[in-house]
Amino acid sequence: MSGKLHSLGQIDRRWLYLTLAATLSVTLMIGPLFPDVPSAFTRPVFDSIENLEPGTPVLVSLDYSPYSAPDIEPTAEAVTRHLLLRGARPVFVSLFFDGNNMYQRLRQQVIDRDFPQLEEGRDWAVLGYKAGGRMVINALNQDLSAMYTADLRGVPLDSLTALGGMRRLGDFPLIVAFSSGTPGLQEWILYGGDPTGTPVAGGCTAIGMPEYLAYFPGQLVGLLGGLKGASEYEAALAAGYPDRDFPRRAGRAMGPQTVAHVLILAFLVLGNLAYLRRPRREGRST
Amino acid sequence: MSTSLEIWVSAALTLMVMSFLWRDNPFYKFAEHLFVGVSAGYLMVMGFWSTLWPNAIVKLVPTAARVTDPTAALPDREPLILIPLFLGCLMLLRLWPRLSWLARWPTAFAVGTTLGYNLVRSVRSNFLEQIHATVAPGLWISSASGGVDWAATLNQLLLVVGTACALAYFTYTRSGRGFRGGVARSGLLVLMIAFGASFAYAVMSRITLLVGRLQFLLGDWLGLV
Numbered sequence: 001m002s003g004k005l006h007s008l009g010q011i012d013r014r015w016l017y018l019t020l021a022a023t024l025s026v027t028l029m030i031g032p033l034f035p036d037v038p039s040a041f042t043r044p045v046f047d048s049i050e051n052l053e054p055g056t057p058v059l060v061s062l063d064y065s066p067y068s069a070p071d072i073e074p075t076a077e078a079v080t081r082h083l084l085l086r087g088a089r090p091v092f093v094s095l096f097f098d099g100n101n102m103y104q105r106l107r108q109q110v111i112d113r114d115f116p117q118l119e120e121g122r123d124w125a126v127l128g129y130k131a132g133g134r135m136v137i138n139a140l141n142q143d144l145s146a147m148y149t150a151d152l153r154g155v156p157l158d159s160l161t162a163l164g165g166m167r168r169l170g171d172f173p174l175i176v177a178f179s180s181g182t183p184g185l186q187e188w189i190l191y192g193g194d195p196t197g198t199p200v201a202g203g204c205t206a207i208g209m210p211e212y213l214a215y216f217p218g219q220l221v222g223l224l225g226g227l228k229g230a231s232e233y234e235a236a237l238a239a240g241y242p243d244r245d246f247p248r249r250a251g252r253a254m255g256p257q258t259v260a261h262v263l264i265l266a267f268l269v270l271g272n273l274a275y276l277r278r279p280r281r282e283g284r285s286t
Numbered sequence: 287m288s289t290s291l292e293i294w295v296s297a298a299l300t301l302m303v304m305s306f307l308w309r310d311n312p313f314y315k316f317a318e319h320l321f322v323g324v325s326a327g328y329l330m331v332m333g334f335w336s337t338l339w340p341n342a343i344v345k346l347v348p349t350a351a352r353v354t355d356p357t358a359a360l361p362d363r364e365p366l367i368l369i370p371l372f373l374g375c376l377m378l379l380r381l382w383p384r385l386s387w388l389a390r391w392p393t394a395f396a397v398g399t400t401l402g403y404n405l406v407r408s409v410r411s412n413f414l415e416q417i418h419a420t421v422a423p424g425l426w427i428s429s430a431s432g433g434v435d436w437a438a439t440l441n442q443l444l445l446v447v448g449t450a451c452a453l454a455y456f457t458y459t460r461s462g463r464g465f466r467g468g469v470a471r472s473g474l475l476v477l478m479i480a481f482g483a484s485f486a487y488a489v490m491s492r493i494t495l496l497v498g499r500l501q502f503l504l505g506d507w508l509g510l511v
Contacts, residue, residue: 017307024500028511070498071491097336131337134403154358190411207491210484218419219411225487227494253497260493 009274016267023263024256032255033248036235041213045201045222046236048174049079054087057125057164061177061188062106065098068180068205073105074230074250075203076178080110081246082237083176084118089162091172093148094129095136095183100152103128114246121155125162128152133183137191140169170196174221178203185212189219203229227253288507297507300499342371420449448476 038046052058060080064072083090092103103126111118118124127148130136139146144167150156157163166172175198179185185202193200199221204212206226216223224233230250237246288294302317335354344351345364352358373392380389423442429435454466455473505511 014308021500024497025504028497028500028504031511068495070501071494097332129336131341138403149361150359154355156359190407194407194411194415205491206487206494209487210480214416219415226491227497228490253494253501256497256500257490257493260497261490264489 005270005273005277006279007274008270009278020260020263023259027256027259030255031252033251034254034258036231036251036254038232038236039229041216041223041225042229042232042236043222044217045079045176045224046082046233046240048199048201048221049082049086049088050240052083052086052088052173055089055164056173057089057091057162057166058083059169059172059175060090060092061175061179061184062092062094062099062102063096063184064102064178064180064205065096066101069102069105070253071205071207071226072178072180072203072230073102074227074253075224075233076102076106077110077249078230078233078237079176079178079201079203079224080106081114082233084111084115084124085237085241085244089164090124091163091166092124092126092128093140095133095187096180097129097131099129100126103152120153121151121159122161125160126152134187134191137169137187141192141196143168168196170198172198174198175200176203177201179208179212180205181208186215189215193219227257287509293507297503300503304499342367346371420445448473452476452480 049058060076060083062076064076080090092099092106094100094103096102111124115123120126128151130147132139136147144163145157148157151160169175169192175188175192177185177188177200179188179202185200185204185208188202189200192198200219201221201223202212203224204226206228209223209225212220212223212225224230227250231248231254234246234248234251238248288297299317299320302313303321305311306314339350339354344361345367348360348363351360373395376388377392378389379385425439425443425446427435427438427442429438451469451473453473454469455471455477457466457470501511
């Protein structure tokens with residue numbers, strides 16, 4: 001037994017990669033949908049959007065790029081879907097120059113697919129990317145028109161009914177920032193939410209969770225972290241709107257995610273057992 | 287299986303990058319160099335058209351707005367934009383050794399303004415608010431029914447004690463022996479747990495990216511999912 005365990009430590013790492021890839025591929029093809037429950041970080045975001053009055057403008061910042069899209073785009077899709085279901089009016093901005101492209105994907109996957117009856121400018125608005133990071137947020141605190149004179153199509157702000165008379169950041173009842181780095185959620189908290197008192201809800205990559213959790217619950221309404229946060233939000237949406245059939249993009253991806261975690265844990269246990277069972281004469285490197 | 291050339295090129299490049307897991311090879315090198323080159327070109331073009339053009343060129347020559355959008359309203363001319371433009375050009379002088387010292391001016395300006403602007407907000411949001419959030423609820427949390435919420439209370443106790451222990455670990459002015467040493471070692475344990483959680487989130491994030499790529503290969507390319 002000891003010899004077998006020891007030989008495990010000699011396995012070429014490429015077999016582990018192959019095992020992981022094969023297991024994930026099979027799980028993806030089976031497509032299991034595990035039950036999920038909104039956590040204490042997810043539930044407040046869902047509730048704060050659920051409590052919005054229909055017609056309320058909500059500032060939504062898309063601060064991510066294609067690189068982090070698999071981690072954060074499902075969150076943006078689920079929250080945008082919820083905002084439009086509630087009749088709220090998302091006003092999209094971005095601090096990332098890829099933000100406009102990310103909006104186009106979001107529009108195709110959510111607005112055009114599930115809400116074809118809605119009209120841009122009336123039911124939602126797209127102000128788009130502005131360079132400057134925290135300086136943009138500071139300017140929005142003073143006056144929306146200091147940064148934006150028109151939307152992405154060139155329609156003047158005064159003609160956008162989706163804005164509903166919002167003149168500055170503090171007028172919005174909620175800011176939702178989807179962030180994969182800097183500038184992003186931290187800037188919205190420091191320069192947007194804290195000075196104006198506007199509640200900030202966040203969506204971030206899983207790797208960003210430890211950084212942003214420090215702001216919850218005082219400075220953040222709630223936090224949706226990576227695929228898990230998106231999956232929980234989709235589950236809350238499915239429970240809240242059982243008559244609507246929305247795609248569970250994050251929920252479907254959580255199957256392979258879960259299997260990968262179990263596999264990595266098994267590798268860790270076996271690797272440590274092999275290490276502990278190695279013959280004394282080989283010594284221990286560290 | 288996809289019939290789109292774009293999807294096939296993306297799939298081939300994905301497989302080339304993944305081939306590094308087998309070992310370093312010319313296909314990986316090709317994909318790596320292509321990625322770096324395309325990324326640099328993309329960033330430069332996006333930076334020019336989304337930042338320099340609207341914020342500098344259009345503000346100096348308003349009719350330039352019609353280059354990207356023939357129906358765009360002409361903005362007012364803003365000659366003051368010449369000052370940041372001049373500072374930006376000074377930054378580029380770093381490329382000429384004889385004049386590179388001039389690049390220190392815009393750098394000093396950028397560092398000074400950023401520091402001045404951020405200091406107050408960072409101290410308030412990242413320091414004072416964090417202390418407030420840690421100690422304000424007190425050690426005993428009441429439940430809605432008026433009794434003690436034991437789970438929340440235990441959580442709060444752990445938070446306060448863990449924070450104090452972690453801070454003690456970074457106190458170097460006293461000897462690390464006796465009771466203080468024990469507290470500091472507990473702080474190290476708290477830090478290790480925090481680092482472990484951070485690493486677990488990092489692994490989760492990377493697995494998500496891998497799942498995203500596999501979804502693309504098996505779904506968009508091969509049509510199996």
